[in-house]
Amino acid sequence: MAVPRALLGLRLAAWSLALYPAAELAWRLTHAALGPNPVEFLERYTGLWSLRLLLVALAMTPLRRFTGRVEFVQIRRLLGLWAFAWICVHFAVFLTFDLEWSPAKLVEEVAERTYITLGFTGWLLLLPLAITSTRGWQRRLGRRWKSLHRLVWPAVWLGGLHFLWLVKSDHREPLAYLAITALVLLLRAPWPLRGRKADPGKRLPA
Amino acid sequence: MLIRIPPPHPIRSSEITPERVHDDRRRLVAQLGLSAVALVTGCGRSDDAQAERPQASTEIAATDSASTVAPAAGSEGRAALNVAKRSELAGGETLTPFMDVSTYNNYYEFGTSKDQPARNAHTLKTRPWMVTVDGECESPGQLGIEDLVNASTLEERVYRFRCVEAWSMVVPWVGIALSDVLARFKPTSKAKYVAFETFYDRQQMPLGRWAGFELPYVEGLRIDEAMHPLTLLTVGMYGRVLPNQNGAPLRLVVPWKYGYKSIKSIVRVRFVEKEPPTTWNILQPEEYGFYSNVNPAVSHPRWSQSGERRLGELFKRKTLLYNGYTEVASLYTGMDPVKFH
Structure with missing residues (x-):
């Protein structure tokens, strides 16, 4: 069966968005454009894109709601998994260049530095969601799958707070991300929509 | 321990790469390729043993990087300074390229990201420039920038520079010992501390409103710290006057x-009796103490201070107590480094 045009377009857009950071990083790497502190740049850049992609993934539910187009929800897993993949890159850069894969250093950092505690916890919360993102797990977990995947919300808040806590002064940027998080959450709240059934995608997991 | 290594100085004018050549990015790409190899093989990591005794090294490693990009490349076009004396006080470590030192700055009056000051600081007018020196001294007065820049006693000092954000660099600053300048104003016995103030003007520094703290920026030193021979009143770097984003026309460099x-x-220096307020300390007293001596053992809630990343390197190296300038230790005898952080 051919994939409907609308879904195809959305999938293409999602893949482009998810792979854009890889393309930009590849360009920067080959054009010596990573700046005077490449590791710091990589950490900041991958962290920001993780947060952006996670927020885009979370915006799919409200978009389906306002447009009535179920296709938005059909690209949600793709976006969520890519967000997680970028978080893993972000974490791997930190583990490699800051901690040199020392478990002792990781324990120290997670225990002593609040922003790392927050970020690490967020990653931990997302880990089971990535693992259980397959149809098989969805079937096996049944109704519990939906409850489990609500963990994405504490995770995205932790991501935003991880950013906020890291910034020494001038908190405008992390606050903007936290505001967007609040907005996305607000838009999916169960308030009735005029002239439309409140929840057209009831069968689909949130 | 002051180990002075006489020149050969790394930046001879013959070594300065023309901007055209510098802009030929293939060289940088080649360098980057090397760092990628280093990344895979682990060769790029700093040797811990070496980091612990950097002052023992006498080789001027800058010649290596000069073969690809001269450290001072990009500084052309700024007025050259007449340097009477040169001191290498960074254990012969490679100079951080001028391009890095001048494009990776914390100067919140010109934006809070590292690349913003280099783009925005051109609005700062650095001439004429007068510094008011007053407070607990016998001869308060003014200090004109030209007197300092044209001083016959200008010295170049290569220092390690360590940011609390756990990155660091090696910079050839040009200036005069602060003690020589302060002595002219004859501080009295009541002068226990020296307070400093940065210029602030909303027109010239429109982004200052987003700094997140009150401006003008203020700092301070205890009088013995201010009079310590390592404390440099700085007017230049890489043989030329300071770029605006690096604190032109006049800044302090307190390397430890x-x-x-x-x-x-x-713009203002004041001799005072009580410990003066300092900007970061006002904002977050637990994180930024008045003393703020580089100390790998004193934990910081945001950044582990046990290591640091030299600009241009991928892996971290060990941070040295007092940034390696252990001759200042006697200033802090009997003081708990955690309590007086």
């Missing part, structure tokens, strides 16, 4: 303290 103590674009 975290970078924020080395206040930029100074």
Whole structure:
């Protein structure tokens, strides 16, 4: 069966968005454009894109709601998994260049530095969601799958707070991300929509 | 321990790469390729043993990087300074390229990201420039920038520079010992501390409103720290006057303290009896103490201070107590480094 045009377009857009950071990083790497502190740049850049992609993934539910187009929800897993993949890159850069894969250093950092505690916890919360993102797990977990995947919300808040806590002064940027998080959450709240059934995608997991 | 290594100085004018050549990015790409190899093989990591005794090294490693990009490349076009004396006080470590030192700055009056000051600081007018010196001294007065820039006693000092954010660099600063300048104003016995203030003007520094703290930026030193021979009143770097984003026309460089103590674009110096307020300390007293001596053992809630990343390197190296300038230790005898952080 051919994939409907609308879904195809959305999938293409999602893949482009998810792979854009890889393309930009590849360009920067080959054009010596990573700046005077490449590791710091990589950490900041991958962290920001993780947060952006996670927020885009979370915006799919409200978009389906306002447009009535179920296709938005059909690209949600793709976006969520890519967000997680970028978080893993972000974490791997930190583990490699800051901690040199020392478990002792990781324990120290997670225990002593609040922003790392927050970020690490967020990653931990997302880990089971990535693992259980397959149809098989969805079937096996049944109704519990939906409850489990609500963990994405504490995770995205932790991501935003991880950013906020890291910034020494001038908190405008992390606050903007936290505001967007609040907005996305607000838009999916169960308030009735005029002239439309409140929840057209009831069968689909949130 | 002051180990002075006489020149050969790394930046001879013959070594300065023309901007055209510097802009030929293939060289940088080649360098980057090397760092990618280093990344895979682990060769790029700093040797811990070496990091612990950097002052034992006498080789001038800058010649290596000069073969690809001269450290001072990009500084052309700024007025050259007449340097009477040169001191290498960074254990012969490779100079951080001028391009890095001048494009990776914390100067919140010109934006809070590292690349913003280099783009925005051109609005700062650095001439004429007068510094008011007053407070507990017998001869309060003014200090004109031209007197300092044209001083026959200008010295170049290569120092390690360590930011609290756990990155660091090696910079050839040009200036005069602060003690020589302060002595002219005859501080009295009541002068226990020296307070410094950065220039602030909303027109010239429109982004200052987003700094997140009150401006003007203020800093301070205890009088014995201010009079210590390592404390440099700085007017230049890489043989030329300071770029605006690096604190033109006049800044402090206190090499054994975290970078924020080395206040930029100074317009006022005051001898005071009590410990003066300092900007970062006002904002977050637990994180930024008055002393702010580089100390790998004193934990910081945001950054582990046990290691640091030299600009241009991928892996971290060990941070040295007092940034390696252990001759200042006697200033802090009997003081708990955690309590007086």
